Each structure stands twice: as structure tokens, then as C-alpha cells.
Amino acid sequence: MAGPSTAERGERQQESSGPPLVRRFGRRRLRVIIFMLLGSVLLGAGCVWVLYGSQWLRVGxxxxxxxxxxxxxxxxxxxxxxxxxxxxxxxxxxxxxxxxxxxxxxxxxxxxxxxxxxxxxxxxxRVPVLLVRKGSSYVEVDDDGVRFATVSEAPKGVPTLELSVSRPGSAAASLRRFGEDRLVREAVRVAGDLPAAVARETRSVKVLSYDDISLELTAGRSVAWGSGEHGGTKARTLTALMKAAPGARHFDVSVPTAPASVVS
Missing domain, CATH: 3.10.20.310 (membrane protein fhac)
Structure with missing residues (x-):
């Protein structure tokens, strides 16, 4: 009677040796996983202790x-x-x-x-662009119209607001239509659009109505600005106008496409 073939003997050898190897490698893998989990837990606990429990990372x-x-x-x-x-x-x-x-x-x-x-x-x-009088003090207003501080002395180089809305006529009508806060915001808008050189020489921003805002400069000069619209164009026009007529006492940029200056 013939014995088992070579292929059959190989299959029987694999069957007899396979399961113990699988079990052996499985146990090793399990131990590795357990050690990795323990290491992660210990590392996490150590990090938590360093961050919260130790004296090393505290606000000093x-x-x-x-x-x-x-x-x-x-x-x-x-x-x-x-x-x-x-x-x-x-x-x-x-x-x-x-x-x-x-x-x-x-x-x-x-x-x-x-x-x-x-x-x-x-x-x-915040940087003040305008000051609002409040008794003997001044309220600082930034370029967003936020009233953020009250000071006893006016900061240098910051114009004051003269809100002449108590007068009859257009001033009273503007106050009724837009409200005082809106008129103040328009004045702030104008102050924020002023060229730096003009802003340094501006003493006050006068608001008679929404469309009638003017500037009082040093040396008795004045500027008719009009409304707060087209501020960038008016600023550029005023700069060019002041260079062209350095001796002028009054400038009008309320209509920036048709500016004017008056010497006396």
C-alpha cells in the first residue's frame, strides 16, 4: 500500500504546526497593544499633570x-x-x-x-478724531463715532465739535430729520477724511445742518465742506486748492468739481 504523497505530507505538517504559531503571534500582538495602551495612558496622565498640576507652567x-x-x-x-x-x-x-x-x-x-x-x-x-464739549470737560470720539473717554484737557491736534443745531431754520430741520447722533457721526466722518496736514491745523468742525459742515482752521482760515459725502475727493481738492492759493482765507470744497478760494 502506497504511503502519503509529498503534497499530503506538506499539508499535514502545516496543519500540525500552524495553530501554535498563530497563537504565539497573537499573544505577542496582544501584549504589544496592551503596552501601547498603557504607554498612552501614562503619557496622557503625565501631560495633564505637567499642564495642570506642576509648578512649571503657571502664570508668573x-x-x-x-x-x-x-x-x-x-x-x-x-x-x-x-x-x-x-x-x-x-x-x-x-x-x-x-x-x-x-x-x-x-x-x-x-x-x-x-x-x-x-x-x-x-x-x-482708540484714537480721537473729534472732541465734544461736556461742561468743562471733553468727550473723545474716534473715527467710528464711538465716544470712549472723557478728559479734562483737550488733546493737542484734535478739533472740537460745534453743533449749532439750536438755531432755527435748516439747523433745526436737520436735527429733527437726522437726530443729533447722526449729525455727530457726519462730523466725525468729515474729521476722519481730512488730509493729515489740514487735520493738524483744524481747530473745530462746525455743523449747521447735514449739508452745511465747515472747518475753522488756524490763522483765521475756514473751509466750507458741505455734507460728509465724497470726503476723499474733497480732501484731495482742498489739498490742491491750498497749494494753489496759499494766501487764501476761505476755501470752498462743498462742490469738489467747482472749488473756490477767497483771499480776503
């Missing part, structure tokens, strides 16, 4: 940059950053909102973590 100082009128001390006090707290737990969005609420002079602020132990506050302050 608060730096302030970008201030001009405000002092760094004022900003730090208003921010009230929790010194000693884990740096990762500091709510930078809440700090930014709190600074804007407590210090209206701040236009924008960026609170950033400065690893390993600092918080940086990058501040941009």
Missing part, C-alpha cells in the same frame, strides 16, 4: 504692549489675570472681553499665552 508674569494713554499698570489691573494659575487654564477670550468692557479706550486687544509662564496683552487704543 503679565506683559503689556501698545499702550499710549493708558498705562501698563491700568491694563494689568483691569485684566485681572489669575497669577499662579495653570497657564493652560487661563481664559484669554474672557480677559479680552473684560478689558474692552472696563477700558473703553481700548479698541482691540489680543491676550496670548507666552510659554512657559507668561500672558501677553497686545493693546490697540
Amino acid at each position: 508674569h503679565v506683559s503689556v504692549s501698545g499702550t499710549t494713554v493708558l498705562t501698563p499698570e491700568q491694563v494689568r489691573e483691569a485684566a485681572d489675570v489669575p497669577v499662579g494659575a495653570p497657564l493652560i487654564s487661563v481664559d484669554t477670550d474672557a480677559i479680552e472681553a473684560q478689558l474692552r468692557r472696563k477700558l473703553p479706550r481700548i479698541d482691540s486687544v489680543d491676550a496670548v499665552r507666552s510659554w512657559p509662564d507668561g500672558i501677553g496683552l497686545k493693546v490697540i487704543e
Whole structure:
């Protein structure tokens, strides 16, 4: 009787040796997976402890940059950053909102973590383009029309607003139609459109009506601006007009396509 063929003997050998190898490799793979899971858990726990439990990454100082009128001390006090707290737990969005609420002079602020132990506050302050008299004080207004601070002394180079809406006629009609806030915004719009050289010489912005805004400059000069519309064109026209007639006392750019100047 013939014995098993070579192919049959190979199949029987694979059948007899296969399962133990599979089991052996399976156990090794399981151990590797378990070790990897344990390592991940330990690594995660270590990271959590370093970030929240250790003394290495805690707030130790608060730096302030970008201030001009405000002092760094004022900003730090208003921010009230929790010194000693884990740096990762500091709510930078809440700090930014709190600074804007407590210090209206701040236009924008960026609170950033400065690893390993600092918080940086990058501040941009509002810049006044117009002043509104309030008794013996002045309210500063920025180019967005935001009234953000009251000061006892007028900052140099910032014109004051003269809102002559108490007069009868067109002034009263403009007040009824547009409201005082709208007229103030138009004055702010004009002040924001002024060329830098003219802005430095502007003492006041006078509003008689929505369409009748004028400027009082140094040396007794004046400018009829008209409405706040086409501010960029009026600014360029005024610059050219003042260069062409340096001795003029009055300039009219209310219609920028037909400007005029008067010497005396």
C-alpha cells in the first residue's frame, strides 16, 4: 500500500504546526497593544499633570504692549489675570472681553499665552478724531463715532465739535430729520477724511445742518465742506486748492468739481 504523497505530507505538517504559531503571534500582538495602551495612558496622565498640576507652567508674569494713554499698570489691573494659575487654564477670550468692557479706550486687544509662564496683552487704543464739549470737560470720539473717554484737557491736534443745531431754520430741520447722533457721526466722518496736514491745523468742525459742515482752521482760515459725502475727493481738492492759493482765507470744497478760494 502506497504511503502519503509529498503534497499530503506538506499539508499535514502545516496543519500540525500552524495553530501554535498563530497563537504565539497573537499573544505577542496582544501584549504589544496592551503596552501601547498603557504607554498612552501614562503619557496622557503625565501631560495633564505637567499642564495642570506642576509648578512649571503657571502664570508668573503679565506683559503689556501698545499702550499710549493708558498705562501698563491700568491694563494689568483691569485684566485681572489669575497669577499662579495653570497657564493652560487661563481664559484669554474672557480677559479680552473684560478689558474692552472696563477700558473703553481700548479698541482691540489680543491676550496670548507666552510659554512657559507668561500672558501677553497686545493693546490697540482708540484714537480721537473729534472732541465734544461736556461742561468743562471733553468727550473723545474716534473715527467710528464711538465716544470712549472723557478728559479734562483737550488733546493737542484734535478739533472740537460745534453743533449749532439750536438755531432755527435748516439747523433745526436737520436735527429733527437726522437726530443729533447722526449729525455727530457726519462730523466725525468729515474729521476722519481730512488730509493729515489740514487735520493738524483744524481747530473745530462746525455743523449747521447735514449739508452745511465747515472747518475753522488756524490763522483765521475756514473751509466750507458741505455734507460728509465724497470726503476723499474733497480732501484731495482742498489739498490742491491750498497749494494753489496759499494766501487764501476761505476755501470752498462743498462742490469738489467747482472749488473756490477767497483771499480776503
